[in-house]
Amino acid sequence: MKHLSAILLAALVAAAPAPAAAQEKPDFAKVLSLVDSRSSFPDADFSAVVRLVSEDPERGRSEDKVALFRRDSMDAFLMLALEPANKKGQGTLLVEDNLWFYDPTSRKFTHTSLKDNYGESAAKNSDFRSSSKAEDYEVASYAEATLGKYECWVVDLKARRDDVTYPFMRLWVSKGEYLQLKAEEYSLGKRLLRTSLYPSYAKIGNKYVATRAIFQDALVAGKRTELLMGEISVKPLSDEMFTKGYLEKVGR
Amino acid sequence: MKVLGIAMRNVRRQRRRALLLGGAVAVSFCAMTLMEGLTGGMARSLRANVEAGYVGELYVSGEEWREGGSPVKRLRSGGPALRTIEAAGLPVEAVVPKSGAEAQIVYGGRSARASVAGISWEGGRSAIGSPALATGSLDAMAAEDGIVLPAAVAERLGVVAGETVLVKASTVTGQANVAEFTVAATTAAKDGGELFQAAYARIEAVNELIDLPREGAQQLNVFLEGEPDLEAAAGRLLSALQSAGEAVVSREPKAAAGDGDDEDSGLPGGKGGPLAALFGGGESGEAWTGTRYSVATLDDYASQFLSILATIKAVSVVVFLALLSISAAGIVNTFRMILIERTREIGAMRAMGMRARDVERLFVLEALVISVLGSLAGLAAAAATMGLASLPRFGSGQFALFLSGGRLAFAASPASILAYLALVAGVSALAARGPARGAARLKPVDALRS
Numbered sequence: 001m002k003h004l005s006a007i008l009l010a011a012l013v014a015a016a017p018a019p020a021a022a023q024e025k026p027d028f029a030k031v032l033s034l035v036d037s038r039s040s041f042p043d044a045d046f047s048a049v050v051r052l053v054s055e056d057p058e059r060g061r062s063e064d065k066v067a068l069f070r071r072d073s074m075d076a077f078l079m080l081a082l083e084p085a086n087k088k089g090q091g092t093l094l095v096e097d098n099l100w101f102y103d104p105t106s107r108k109f110t111h112t113s114l115k116d117n118y119g120e121s122a123a124k125n126s127d128f129r130s131s132s133k134a135e136d137y138e139v140a141s142y143a144e145a146t147l148g149k150y151e152c153w154v155v156d157l158k159a160r161r162d163d164v165t166y167p168f169m170r171l172w173v174s175k176g177e178y179l180q181l182k183a184e185e186y187s188l189g190k191r192l193l194r195t196s197l198y199p200s201y202a203k204i205g206n207k208y209v210a211t212r213a214i215f216q217d218a219l220v221a222g223k224r225t226e227l228l229m230g231e232i233s234v235k236p237l238s239d240e241m242f243t244k245g246y247l248e249k250v251g252r
Numbered sequence: 253m254k255v256l257g258i259a260m261r262n263v264r265r266q267r268r269r270a271l272l273l274g275g276a277v278a279v280s281f282c283a284m285t286l287m288e289g290l291t292g293g294m295a296r297s298l299r300a301n302v303e304a305g306y307v308g309e310l311y312v313s314g315e316e317w318r319e320g321g322s323p324v325k326r327l328r329s330g331g332p333a334l335r336t337i338e339a340a341g342l343p344v345e346a347v348v349p350k351s352g353a354e355a356q357i358v359y360g361g362r363s364a365r366a367s368v369a370g371i372s373w374e375g376g377r378s379a380i381g382s383p384a385l386a387t388g389s390l391d392a393m394a395a396e397d398g399i400v401l402p403a404a405v406a407e408r409l410g411v412v413a414g415e416t417v418l419v420k421a422s423t424v425t426g427q428a429n430v431a432e433f434t435v436a437a438t439t440a441a442k443d444g445g446e447l448f449q450a451a452y453a454r455i456e457a458v459n460e461l462i463d464l465p466r467e468g469a470q471q472l473n474v475f476l477e478g479e480p481d482l483e484a485a486a487g488r489l490l491s492a493l494q495s496a497g498e499a500v501v502s503r504e505p506k507a508a509a510g511d512g513d514d515e516d517s518g519l520p521g522g523k524g525g526p527l528a529a530l531f532g533g534g535e536s537g538e539a540w541t542g543t544r545y546s547v548a549t550l551d552d553y554a555s556q557f558l559s560i561l562a563t564i565k566a567v568s569v570v571v572f573l574a575l576l577s578i579s580a581a582g583i584v585n586t587f588r589m590i591l592i593e594r595t596r597e598i599g600a601m602r603a604m605g606m607r608a609r610d611v612e613r614l615f616v617l618e619a620l621v622i623s624v625l626g627s628l629a630g631l632a633a634a635a636a637t638m639g640l641a642s643l644p645r646f647g648s649g650q651f652a653l654f655l656s657g658g659r660l661a662f663a664a665s666p667a668s669i670l671a672y673l674a675l676v677a678g679v680s681a682l683a684a685r686g687p688a689r690g691a692a693r694l695k696p697v698d699a700l701r702s
Contacts, residue, residue, distance in 0.1 A: 057361030115426065162425040162463075163322065188429040188463060193420070219358045219418055219430065 028142060028155060032134035034178040035171070038208045040130040045237040046070040048209070048229045049082070050128075054121045057222040064119060068229075069241050072130040076242040079118070079128055080250060091247040092118070092125060099125060100244060104251030109244060115165045122194065122215040122225040126165070131180075133157070133171070136164045147182060151175045166193065179208055192218040204234055255610050259617035263625075269586060274626030276582055277676060280575030281630030282637070284672055287568035289638050289662035291561045294654040296663045298561075301653055302554045305450065307348050307371055307379045308473030309482055309550040312337065312489065314543040324424045325470045328543055332496050333472050340492045342485050343477040348372060348379045349469035351458045353421035357401070357451065359409040366405045367450040368419060370458025371473075373398075379475070380452055384658070388413025388437030393454065398436035400452040406438035413437050419453075423463035424470070431461045482549040493545050501546035557653065576676065580683040583619050587687035590615070598691050599699025608692040615688030616681050623680035627673050638662040 052064040065083035070076070075097075081090040089104035092112065101112040114126040137157035145154045157169040168186035173179065183196040200212035209232055217223035240246050263270045303309055314327040327333055327349075337347055351370040356363050371378050373393045382390070386406065392398050392413065399419070401411065411417060413435050420430045433453060456466045464470070476485065483503075490500045551558065591598075598611055645658040655661070 058363075115422070115428075159427070162423070162427060163318075165422075165426065165428050167427045185428075187420070188423060188427050189431065191430045193428055193430065219356075219420060220363050221361050223361070 026153070028139040028153075029134065031153065031155070031173060031178055032137065032139070032157075035173055035180050036131040036134050038178060039180075039210070041070065041072045041204075041207060041234060043073070044234040046072070046209075047231075047233045047235070047237060049231040050079075051228040051230070052118070052121050052123060052225055053228070054225040055222065056120060057220065059120060062120065064121065068128055069237055070128070070130065071237065071242055074242070075130065077128055078241055078247070080247075087119070089251040091250070092128075093242065093244065093247055094125075094129060095242050095244075100247075102244070102247040102251060107248065107251065109247075122217045122223050123213075123227055124165075124215075127196075127213070127215070127227070133169075136160060137169060140168075145172070147172050147174075150181060152181060177208070180210075194218055202229075202232060204232060255613050256617055259614055259621055262614075262618050263621050266590075270622050270625075273579070273582055273586055274622045274629065276575075276579045277623045277626030277680070278630035278633065280572055280579060281627040281672065281676060282634045283575065283630075284568065284572040285631055285634035285664055285669060286637060286662075287565060287572075288668050288672075289634065289664035290660070291565040291568070292663035292665060293656070293661035295558055295561050297654050297656040297661045298554050298557050299550060300656065302550050303475070304379075304381050304383075306473070306550065306553065307350055307369070308346075308475050310342075310474040310476065310485055310489065311350075311548040312472040312474065313470060313546050313548070315546075316543050317540050318425070322426075323544075326424050326464055327469050327472065329465060329468055331543060332493065332498055333545065336489065336492045336496060337472060337474055340485075340488050342474070342488065343480060345475040345477045346379070348473045348475070349455060350471045350473050351455055351462060351464060351469055352450075352471075353458065353462050355419045355421040355451075355461075357405060357409065358418040358420065359411045359415065362409045364405045364408045366402065368399070368421065368453055368458060368461075369450050370453050370455035373454050378452070379473070384440035385437045386440045388435065390437055392434070392436030395434060395436070396454055396457055397432060397434050398454065398457075399433035401435055401438045402449050402451060403439050404449055405451060406435070411435055411438070419461060421461055423461075425463065427463065429461055429463065431457065433457065482551050486547040486549050489547050490545070499540040499542060499544040501544060503547065572672070576679055579623075579676075580679050583623075583680055583683040584686060587615055587619065587684050588690075590618075591687045591691050594691075595694065595699050598694050599696045599701075602694070602696035603700060611694075612685075612688040612692035615691055616684050619680045619684030619688075620677055623676050624673070627676050631669065634664075638664075 047067070047069045050066050050068050052066070054062050054064070056062070063083065064081065064087065067080045067082055069078040069080075075094070077092075077094045079092040081087040091100075091102040093100045093102065094114070099112050099114055100109045102109050112125065114124065114129065116125055117123065118125055118128070136159060138160050140156045140158040142156065143154045145152050152172045152174055155171045155173060157171060159167045159169075166185040167188045168190055170184040170186070171180060172182035174181055179198070179201055181198055183198075184192055185194045185196070187193050195216045195218060197214040197216075198210040198212070199214070200210065201208045202211045209229060210227075211229045211232075213227040215225045215227070312327075312333050313325060314331070314333060315323040315325050316328075317323055334347065337344060348371055353368050355366060355368045357366055357368075371380065377390070378393070380400075383400075386403060388400075390400070393400065399417070401409075401417075406412070409417065415435050416432050417435060418430055419433050420428065423429050455469065459466050459468050476482075486503060490503065493500050602608070602611065642660050642662060646652070646655055646660070652658070
């Protein structure tokens, strides 16, 4: 595992051999697929410890620590709350297209949605799932821009289906490595709802994982969550981890 | 009549004893009338509050199955729902189209979650009536972007009438959408659970927010005349829809399925409740074609509260019967004493020609006079207590569901009161009958000698 700071990422972008047509007019359907595949692990399991530092104008600052386990081959993930103490043992499990929330106090599972925020944070449950932009969106328009030091494609996306949470999205994709550096998510009426920034990536084999992400709520001024990912591993995980029984066992 | 006159005279003669006996009857009758009035009034207030909160008594919702494999809650414009309601032969007073969404309401740096119900408004008037307001006026709902916020939400956001809030909700297909609304009014503090936590807006604006046609709706809410059997009315509507070839969701309770660890929607009325049908959480089950209809009733929400009231009433009937038994024992003992005290008097009356049957009737009539007068006194005391208890305003809280305009309401059914009166009289007569027969059996000579 190799962590890259933003500067290293810049060097990487500069050093990497860019696809022949990438600097001019790339095939954006492929770009979206690349963005997805860069951060997906279809051939391995993925686990990490995620720290969520949230600031809310009403609730102030709060910090959550969760263990994240992902099995992209079956589109499953498990998030197990480690901190704070009053949330310890709470779990969010995506399995067979159902997202469950488990509360160890009541020992009950409730249905929840990928569209919901994780707890009181500005991060969505869907932010912990493997990316599926190519499946969900088509490119409406594009432009070139610079984001900080990085040359980017700025791609305006339109949802392919009417059940995708954000009907419109603007994506900043780094030229060369095709990493998602920034995203703006819009409502059906094209009002900005959330801005996501991905300033830091780690390279795991030939994949990239955003080790730092910042989610800013565009409706509630001052509400933001910083996601910090560490202890990343691609070691195989037990099948049992992606079951409700496992959550119950851990909750005890 | 002569015997009745003597009975009245005897009661007057022994005022203290009659007062004690009648007082015991009055206390039990007063308590029972109060409980009858209180539970009846609370049930009536609850129904009225639910009817106003959910807009109507019957709620007809529709779901369309989408190719993507998920249902969408919407009614087809010009679909059979309205025609069926009109043709079902129900005593329909009004049909109100309604749409809704679970929303995040944002103002400045604050946000709050609330159900936003879209209903039709004519100027400042709508089916929700005239709720008590903290700020603003319902006249401002004439504007298309007007919204009435519940007190809890307005307080949390720190918003007053005239200010603009953002309302974020999902469209019927699940896309995020946001619209600006201007706060027309905020309701006065009234905490009655989810019922009083809904915000109300114009249906056209809510339809736009959830991406329905402006003239569309997710639900048709029916106001019925009088107090019809809602379960029967819902059954008739469903049968009529089925006869028209439409898919319907049965109202028969379903057996528990799965491992049972999935919580319900948490919405009032559970998975089939009026809000569940409108805001989500309803059952989806197997795929179907066209629109599938479901009918919920006011009682789906109110039934849990009504059953609590029924339990309270049942307990009060048991207490009443216990008090009545004590009164009956008092009557038996008192009339045994009267029999001993009046043996010579009975002998004299018999010697003067009074028949044994009339002696028995005299005792029974005395008991009846005491119990009926006691009951009437209890009724008067109950009426006075109810009048006084309905004066003060109570604060907010879950109890607000059972209040009418913030005050206790009483509704004792005349039929019930008459039934209790008959019961008291019957028990009193029965209790006095033993001593009365004893008195009737007395031989005049023996009685005079005693």
